[in-house]
Amino acid sequence: MQILAKTPRGLEEVAAARIREAVGGDVTPRPGGFLGLVAIDGLENPEAALKRIYGEVPEVEYAYLILKEVDAELEAIAAAAASVAREKFSAGETFAVRTTRRGSHSFTSVDVNIRAGAAVQDATGADVDLTNPDKILWVEIIGERAYIAVTPGKAVRRKLWPGKHPVLHFLRRISFIQLPYLGEGSNRMGVRIGRAAQAFELGELVVAPYRPVDMDELLGFLKGLAEGRDARLRVQRRTYARDVHRVPIRLYNLYQLVRERRGEPIMVTDPTGIPVGKAFREIADAFLWGGRVNVLAGAREGVPKGVFRFATVVVDLCPGVTFATEHTIPAAVEAIVASLEAEGVLSRFGD
Numbered sequence: 001m002q003i004l005a006k007t008p009r010g011l012e013e014v015a016a017a018r019i020r021e022a023v024g025g026d027v028t029p030r031p032g033g034f035l036g037l038v039a040i041d042g043l044e045n046p047e048a049a050l051k052r053i054y055g056e057v058p059e060v061e062y063a064y065l066i067l068k069e070v071d072a073e074l075e076a077i078a079a080a081a082a083s084v085a086r087e088k089f090s091a092g093e094t095f096a097v098r099t100t101r102r103g104s105h106s107f108t109s110v111d112v113n114i115r116a117g118a119a120v121q122d123a124t125g126a127d128v129d130l131t132n133p134d135k136i137l138w139v140e141i142i143g144e145r146a147y148i149a150v151t152p153g154k155a156v157r158r159k160l161w162p163g164k165h166p167v168l169h170f171l172r173r174i175s176f177i178q179l180p181y182l183g184e185g186s187n188r189m190g191v192r193i194g195r196a197a198q199a200f201e202l203g204e205l206v207v208a209p210y211r212p213v214d215m216d217e218l219l220g221f222l223k224g225l226a227e228g229r230d231a232r233l234r235v236q237r238r239t240y241a242r243d244v245h246r247v248p249i250r251l252y253n254l255y256q257l258v259r260e261r262r263g264e265p266i267m268v269t270d271p272t273g274i275p276v277g278k279a280f281r282e283i284a285d286a287f288l289w290g291g292r293v294n295v296l297a298g299a300r301e302g303v304p305k306g307v308f309r310f311a312t313v314v315v316d317l318c319p320g321v322t323f324a325t326e327h328t329i330p331a332a333v334e335a336i337v338a339s340l341e342a343e344g345v346l347s348r349f350g351d
Contacts, residue, residue, distance in 0.1 A: 002046040003063055003066060004147055007037070007059050008059070012029035015038050015057060019040060026042035032103070064147075064151060068084050069147050074115050078116050093134040094126060094133045095137055096129060098137070100138075100139070112141070136155070170336070174200075177295065178207055182217040188224060189299075189325060193329065194227065194231075195229065207250070255306075264291060265294065267286060267294065269303075270303055271322070297332065
């Protein structure tokens with residue numbers, strides 16, 4: 001095998017056909033019966049073929065030039081990894097080993113990472129950097145054979161890298177104050193808003209009527225909020241490798257809430273406000289004080305105008321467009337994150 005390509009599962013045949021058209025050679029989808037793989041061999045110029053595959057075959061997500069092929073045995077893999085590293089690593093570079101094991105073996109992928117990593121360090125003196133390595137040494141095990149490849153660390157798209165800062169701790173300072181959505185569809189709307197609030201793990205979601213409302217309509221909305229929040233929470237707890245913040249949902253009179261929170265930053269979303277791009281400084285400043293930040297949103301009707309006098313900033317999230325109530329949380333969060341990024345707050349406090 002000269003090149004190993006990875007595709008979404010189920011697209012192996014399609015990717016193989018595109019690869020044949022682009023570079024020729026002997027192309028085998030699902031080598032060893034393993035999904036998501038295409039093996040390529042018989043190429044006159046594998047380096048040029050790899051470039052063409054990346055340039056012409058979007059069905060391929062990653063493709064590696066295979067530098068060594070050995071038996072799928074721990075010591076053989078470690079020796080091959082050291083040999084490749086001596087040839088491909090430069091002085092002072094950091095590295096990480098990434099192993100994918102397919103088939104039945106007496107060792108795990110972690111065992112390979114540890115043993116191959118130690119062999120590479122002994123051979124080159126390179127330091128391990130699992131977060132942002134200069135080079136990645138790939139060990140692709142397919143049945144009884146192991147294939148070694150090397151790519152730059154930046155070849156792998158990561159969720160976070162140096163200079164890109166997490167925002168979750170900023171979002172947990174947000175108290176999102178939502179006027180209740182009443183009438184037809186209140187329960188369905190509640191589900192959507194509850195899911196959105198939990199998706200961003202906001203500090204709290206406050207339902208804030210400002211005048212008497214029908215109990216049954218409000219109850220339907222509140223039940224929907226709880227249902228949507230809990231549904232998203234279950235997904236997060238299954239998939240996140242960290243503790244998940246369960247967004248509390250509270251009920252409070254709007255005017256009393258604003259009265260009690262005077263002195264705290266209050267951001268009102270309203271079509272009469274200034275565009276987000278002109279409000280970056282005001283939004284960012286709201287987060288610099290270190291405490292709770294209140295974000296107010298209407299539902300079918302806007303936030304009462306008397307509240308505007310108590311606002312730090314009134315923002316039009318999308319000038320000229322009136323969007324559905326369930327879109328307000330994502331739009332507001334996007335505006336806040338863009339402001340924090342534009343004003344340098346994330347680079348100062350984002351870690």
